[in-house]
Amino acid sequence: MTLKNDRFLKALLRQPVDRTPVWIMRQAGRYLPEYRATREKAGSFMQLCQTPELACEVTLQPLERFELDAAILFSDILTIPDAMGLELYFTTGEGPAFRKPVQTRAAVDALPLPDPEQELRYVMDAVRLIRRELDGRVPLIGFSGSPWTLATYMVEGGSSKNFSRIKGLLFDEPETAHRLLEKLARAVADYLNAQIAAGAQAVMIFDTWGGLLMPEHFRTFSLAYMQRVVEQLQRERDGQPVPVILFSKGADGHLEAMADTGCDALGVDWTIEIGQARTRVGDRVALQGNLDPSALYASPETIRREVQKVLQSFGPGSGHVFNLGHGIHPEINPEHVKVLVDAVHELSAPLHG
Amino acid sequence: MTLKNDRFLKALLRQPVDRTPVWIMRQAGRYLPEYRATREKAGSFMQLCQTPELACEVTLQPLERFELDAAILFSDILTIPDAMGLELYFTTGEGPAFRKPVQTRAAVDALPLPDPEQELRYVMDAVRLIRRELDGRVPLIGFSGSPWTLATYMVEGGSSKNFSRIKGLLFDEPETAHRLLEKLARAVADYLNAQIAAGAQAVMIFDTWGGLLMPEHFRTFSLAYMQRVVEQLQRERDGQPVPVILFSKGADGHLEAMADTGCDALGVDWTIEIGQARTRVGDRVALQGNLDPSALYASPETIRREVQKVLQSFGPGSGHVFNLGHGIHPEINPEHVKVLVDAVHELSAPLHG
Numbered sequence: 001m002t003l004k005n006d007r008f009l010k011a012l013l014r015q016p017v018d019r020t021p022v023w024i025m026r027q028a029g030r031y032l033p034e035y036r037a038t039r040e041k042a043g044s045f046m047q048l049c050q051t052p053e054l055a056c057e058v059t060l061q062p063l064e065r066f067e068l069d070a071a072i073l074f075s076d077i078l079t080i081p082d083a084m085g086l087e088l089y090f091t092t093g094e095g096p097a098f099r100k101p102v103q104t105r106a107a108v109d110a111l112p113l114p115d116p117e118q119e120l121r122y123v124m125d126a127v128r129l130i131r132r133e134l135d136g137r138v139p140l141i142g143f144s145g146s147p148w149t150l151a152t153y154m155v156e157g158g159s160s161k162n163f164s165r166i167k168g169l170l171f172d173e174p175e176t177a178h179r180l181l182e183k184l185a186r187a188v189a190d191y192l193n194a195q196i197a198a199g200a201q202a203v204m205i206f207d208t209w210g211g212l213l214m215p216e217h218f219r220t221f222s223l224a225y226m227q228r229v230v231e232q233l234q235r236e237r238d239g240q241p242v243p244v245i246l247f248s249k250g251a252d253g254h255l256e257a258m259a260d261t262g263c264d265a266l267g268v269d270w271t272i273e274i275g276q277a278r279t280r281v282g283d284r285v286a287l288q289g290n291l292d293p294s295a296l297y298a299s300p301e302t303i304r305r306e307v308q309k310v311l312q313s314f315g316p317g318s319g320h321v322f323n324l325g326h327g328i329h330p331e332i333n334p335e336h337v338k339v340l341v342d343a344v345h346e347l348s349a350p351l352h353g
Numbered sequence: 354m355t356l357k358n359d360r361f362l363k364a365l366l367r368q369p370v371d372r373t374p375v376w377i378m379r380q381a382g383r384y385l386p387e388y389r390a391t392r393e394k395a396g397s398f399m400q401l402c403q404t405p406e407l408a409c410e411v412t413l414q415p416l417e418r419f420e421l422d423a424a425i426l427f428s429d430i431l432t433i434p435d436a437m438g439l440e441l442y443f444t445t446g447e448g449p450a451f452r453k454p455v456q457t458r459a460a461v462d463a464l465p466l467p468d469p470e471q472e473l474r475y476v477m478d479a480v481r482l483i484r485r486e487l488d489g490r491v492p493l494i495g496f497s498g499s500p501w502t503l504a505t506y507m508v509e510g511g512s513s514k515n516f517s518r519i520k521g522l523l524f525d526e527p528e529t530a531h532r533l534l535e536k537l538a539r540a541v542a543d544y545l546n547a548q549i550a551a552g553a554q555a556v557m558i559f560d561t562w563g564g565l566l567m568p569e570h571f572r573t574f575s576l577a578y579m580q581r582v583v584e585q586l587q588r589e590r591d592g593q594p595v596p597v598i599l600f601s602k603g604a605d606g607h608l609e610a611m612a613d614t615g616c617d618a619l620g621v622d623w624t625i626e627i628g629q630a631r632t633r634v635g636d637r638v639a640l641q642g643n644l645d646p647s648a649l650y651a652s653p654e655t656i657r658r659e660v661q662k663v664l665q666s667f668g669p670g671s672g673h674v675f676n677l678g679h680g681i682h683p684e685i686n687p688e689h690v691k692v693l694v695d696a697v698h699e700l701s702a703p704l705h706g
Contacts, residue, residue: 162646162682164682167645167648168647168651171652172650214623215625215626215629249625250624271567271571273568292567292570293518294520295520295524297520297524298521302525325567326414329515331515
């Protein structure tokens, strides 16, 4: 099936495009009233993730409203540890938690490697269904948390303020941390390969907590395992390349090293100028980002002005996928998202062609 | 009065020292049982801050346990907005809040400029008392929140997840933000000058939320106003220089620009190698940091090894004040702090002289 809109994939491969493509992290989410309605209907967040028809429904919702250039699978980043038996649940106001956190060497060694088409079949079914419903409108992005980010939740037992347990492990029992991360790198690669086999046309690895780490730890415990995942991925399906995007939040200092992993593109948060990031990574990778998500609180005129600044900072040529520098906040007015998306397409035309 | 231990001040001025000096952000705090006892006795956190005898007591507590090279005034970063009439209070678990946040141009214009020896006399009395009680053992550091950091709390009304109000203001009403920041820069300078007059021998500006900002906003709304504060400070008292330290958490990308403000030293968080930071700032400023605060969860042997790594990364010569890269976590075992402090003195000897 031919894609009707392949700007997103082309930009990730740094091929010429007519407009800068745009999508929004968490574009299927709480800021949309129709998402909240489906979430209500599902009963719980986990039910929403585990019911392919509902996951498909919310994945497609933002595409009905906005001229987005990609869809992203609706799911949670903690599906893998849940499938390993940690029993994910969600507490009101405090976020995700596990009934059975992993805190000893024995617990790490006992972790099973999930079969994505068995324990995570609901995700693969969602991917297949979304691809069918998308019918080639735009490409579908699959995703996973990074091994390090999954490990933080698995060891802490949920969200954390000071990350004392996982940090204690890195400092005092690095071998246990490495065993856990090795297993997770394998599980993440299997999971993303299964998504690719099910129809994901690009994949993104979210390293939400990479920015917590001192440089030596980032390289050893976060970056090295993302690289292993990248090396194990099926980078092509049906003769089409499947690009890989890495995004380590708060790790701007490591852009060059991340570009050297062999990925196709890097997500960039808003604390660095994207033009400066482009200079640093050169033509090794495309870049995805990086408007301050708070710009969407501002007026439409301001949003257009800030979109223009990001586009100008990246400059002419391909290799830029417009996005926010982090997920959209739940209080944002959906009309403002429309302003952003339309502004990217309109204002980027002179940069291409 | 002659200081018995002036390593800290000398290192800030990049003069030769016999050992690398060390102190710990939040060294007077919840990880110490004697602090918790005084806090209990005070009744509330605000009472503790506002009673000079008790503030003095907790300021001195860590010096009884550890061979620290500096004391830091015990106070809160939000004393200035409280003195401006915003009515600071503390909620359990959610941190500081203001009964009267500032959200309009009219409210900004109506803010009074506090007289530090009137509305903030309790702070100045604490400084005088601590100096008397220290009796020249080590120097006393005074401090303030940065204008930008104070503004975030004042506009949000307390701690915030997404900083929607203050960010909205920066994007849509930058003039109102500038008026608020101008007033705060003046108030911070007055406050720090009063602390210096009362006896503070060095001052530190904490820009806790500098790392939230995109580069253009950081320069315009955070850095520019710290620079104004630096320019207005009394940098000498009784013929002795009074060094100024700036610390913007999560703003490693801006070290060079911060070094150009005319301050004497920069605080460095743990997400950059301090040796790399030294290369970037050259001999313009001293550096303070930057052990990952989580290293204190680790074993004594690991703590010593990590201290050694930071010392080696900075390398030989003066200009380094050892510290954590952020405040000490409340669960840390005080014995581990002793290990750190002693390790800094012992292991740094070969780097000097």
